[in-house]
Amino acid sequence: MNSPCNIAAALPGMAARQPEAIAIRCPTGVGPDGQVRYGIELSWRALEERSSAIAAALARAGIVRGTRAALMVRPSPELFLLMFAMFKAGVVPVLIDPGINRRALKQCLDEAAPTAFIGIPLAHAARVVLGWARRSCRINLTVGRRWFWGGHTLDGLMAQSAGEDFTLADTAPDEIAAILFTSGSTGVPKGVVYRHRHFVAQVEMLGQMLGIEPGGVDLPTFPPFALFDPALGITSVIPAMDPTRPAQADPRKLIDAIRRFGVTQMFGSPALLDTLSRYGEAHDVRLATLRRVMSAGAPVPPAVVARMAAMLPEDANIWTPYGATECLPVALIEGRELRATRAATEAGAGTCVGRPVAPNDVRIIRIVDEPIAQWRDELLAAPGDVGEIVVAGPTATDEYFNRPEATAQAKIRETLADGSSRILHRMGDLGWIDEGGRLWFCGRKSQRVEAADGPLYTEQVEPVFNTHAAVRRSALVGVGEKGAQMPVLCVELEPGTAEAARERIEAELLNLGQRHPHTARVQRLLFHPRFPVDIRHNAKIGREALARWASARMR
Template identity: 45%
Template sequence: MSPSSATPKPLTPLREGDANICRHLKQAAAQYPHQLAVAVQRSHRRALSQRELRYSELDFVSLDRRSDALAFALNAHGITRGMKAVLMVTPSLEFFALTFALFKAGVIPILVDPGMGMNNLKQCFIEAAPDAFIGIPKAHIARRLLGWGKGTIQHVVNVTELTSPLAAALQTFMTGARSLAKVQRQAEARLKSDPSAALTPYPMVKLHIDEMAAILFTSGSTGTPKGVVYSHGMFEAQIQALKQDYGIRHGERDLATFPLFSLFGPALGMASIVPEMDASKPITANPQRLFAAIERYQCSNMFVNPALLDRLGRAGAALNHKLPSVERVISAGAPATIASIACFSKMLNPTAPVLTSYGATESLPVSMLGSTELFSTTTITDTGAGICVGRAIGGVKLAIIGITEQPIADWDCALALEPGEIGEIVVQGPMVSRAYYQRPSATLAAKIWDETTQCYWHRMGDVGYLDPQGRLWMCGRKAHRVDATLNGQWVKRYFSIPCERIFNTHPQVKRSALVGVNLASGRVPLLCIELEGALTGDDQQQLFLDLGELAQQFEQTQGINRFLIHPHFPVDVRHNAKIFREKLASWAQSRLDH
């Protein structure tokens, strides 16, 4: 669908005490009440055909009214402004309505990635100390069995009615949980007793732009998950970036494969089309269902992570499928390979870019690079230059500082390295978070106060450099660098991405991971390898000889001469790209020790 020919009226300028992301939904509901806001795909049987796919839809005014009704209902249930509420709901119409209802009511959603693992989830809930828990039955069962939020949760709402024969047994695990439908009916009954109130829109809570609006936990793929404090000011900055830097316009339709990003659709006046898939494990998605949703709604935008991008690209090549309606694709969450972007691009019109977006939960987006420019960097990436992630978007400042594990309290311009020097990436901008929730030591380690701008710099935990054109190049995580030593003396520093990209050019290497191991003489670099196919013992020895010769050709990899083949790298479930190098390092060390 083409964007609406009508130009949206500008919002009233945001004042410090008037912030709430829902003001964008209110505007869309007033100006374009019956345009599509959300569509959710469902299949009724395992076999796939267009006829077996069903779609539930809400227009902007219906989404606005439903979230109003839910905000009233949550208040009636005792969930009010300033409380923190865990939201564990699968992508659905209820997910959208509930999230906007929480924002309208000034309730702070706690959003976690179910793929982070049970132990991490429990720790997240201990730190967040939620007042309420809103979720599907499966989430409530886990909450009771595993003790999530025990001692702090006072209000419990079940989003799905229990109608199966197991309902009574399930209810045993959800003592105190009231169904969302029942909460709504009770609230509606109260409103009907006062006809004037029944027609009154929910009085949206207005907050200071720096006031806490949500807590979003990091994935934990490179350490313990941390709760990032989001403000409505941060959300506003992200919306402006999507409009101004990414060019998203009112009336577009987005294939939304990541729940948080899908919420920006209605706030942008863009319809969010949610395909049937496990958003926490996108690698398991059925490509034909996604293609069907794009075709039905003529989606112009797609937000996909690298694993899903690769899966869809391969499926498109096998089916000779095209996506003529798609005008742009945004890839984020982990570095996508140039080969997978090139494969996916074959489904698009020549003018439709794949935009690689760099950032983190603490600051997103930071920089952006179009696929055409990315393709021009292939050769230098494969020879150890790192991955180009583009230029800073509007309002964002980038700098590189020396690598250190020590906190840096105050910013000084002298901290910034010269172009071409590799160091830790730091960013400043309106979408940069100010703190982690209840993690003062983590906040101290990640934030640098800038007295001149009265804003924080965020230390990304990634290493890289700026080139003379102002483009940012990524060289991996700071924690994944390997500092080689010999007899207690420092020898050389190795960075993960530059080294791995060199070795990944070998046709028998599917992917590689640089780790550090300890020998009697000191710490040395070792390369773990995941193969494209099986090899015999003699072939493995030849591969190791080839890789050793390859290492000597480039300054970045000279000195790497130890290799181990791993059957299948441990990776995060969401991106299927973030390699758990800490686990590989332990595995490699154990192999050497025995």
């Protein structure tokens, strides 16, 4: 009999092979000596048995296969136990970034219409006061102490269901596994429908493309990545940090965890790696056990890759998977190749994100803003031209939940030779493919500048100016009506740059731009104290907000 299509299906085997080995370590606070205490450890046996017990407890409350359940629990043993319990039972978790604004969060929950709400006391208090999912939610489960609201507590349900048997649900590949909301960094957050086959394919593709083998130790600074670890047979060490503010993570705590537990791989956003590598460079830090570093969420600046590489063993790898919530992974590049493409990036080619991950089919289509219902070959851009990136593959999701217009905007149906069909996902990103088959990222389609003399793309302009030693980062925005926009470069300087130096830096930047025909079109610079960035990775620049700011400054 075939096992269910479910990433939790790997847990019984891991528990049988190495029952007492540690699957997850979690921090419990900081001791008097300032050192983080990792006082909670879950063995593979405990992860398997306790997640099954929680699945049985959820069923007692009516949270069963097919139930949509909002989950708002901080990174902790309870979060991971609940996630695997929900996968095992076929419950559909609804996951939303906790850092988004209250209005957007309420809108996400109203759209997802969860029947159940599982959360810590603070989340439940906010649910009651702010009216989250008021029309749909009828089952409330508190992880911790219940206050003035009704419903169940996890501890109470666990006591009632003690000893009850649980059988892993025979989930099918096309069955909905979860609804994951995008960060909303370039628009309104949307609920991406993940089917069980999407998660299983992600695990398989990540394992194969990165050569991940059981027995390693991972430091996942973005909590959802910890969900892949048990399926890959590796231990998770949950870092002591606020996952909604990765740029503010304390590098000393990350370094301590890596050294104390012999961490072999880690995931970090570009902003987190920037913080960590700056500290490492300043303090000559070496991380002898770390063999694999992954970063995603935004292009990783070459300088960050170079600083990070200096902290690692010579044979270690820094991988940058390219993708999105709707489709991950799409392509992959290693740090050495990324550094080799640095000169081209800093001359305006865009950022190389590597070659498509098998078996993905990556194409470039001409730039259009309208929906495309059916694939036709004349959509393709000319070889070497910049266009929109579209992807077909096993992790390409096929719809947004309760968002038919957004689904129509982002999905193209293709009829294959055998009469079957598949979905191509429009990434909303611009790029081109070189003669070697490598994909180059040129920026978000919605953030392109449509000037009277032609378009400009953020990732072909900003890296040129980012070579200036005083520039921390820059952002190209358009001011005015589409088709007649003025290209404006917003600049965030390195901390400590003297105010008096700005006039000189502006002149130097404009002179720098004259080296290339496309950047020479940027004739206006504005200095900004601190760029707005996305909630999830603190790395994607909020160019829409900067465009509004620049427009106001230039009135």
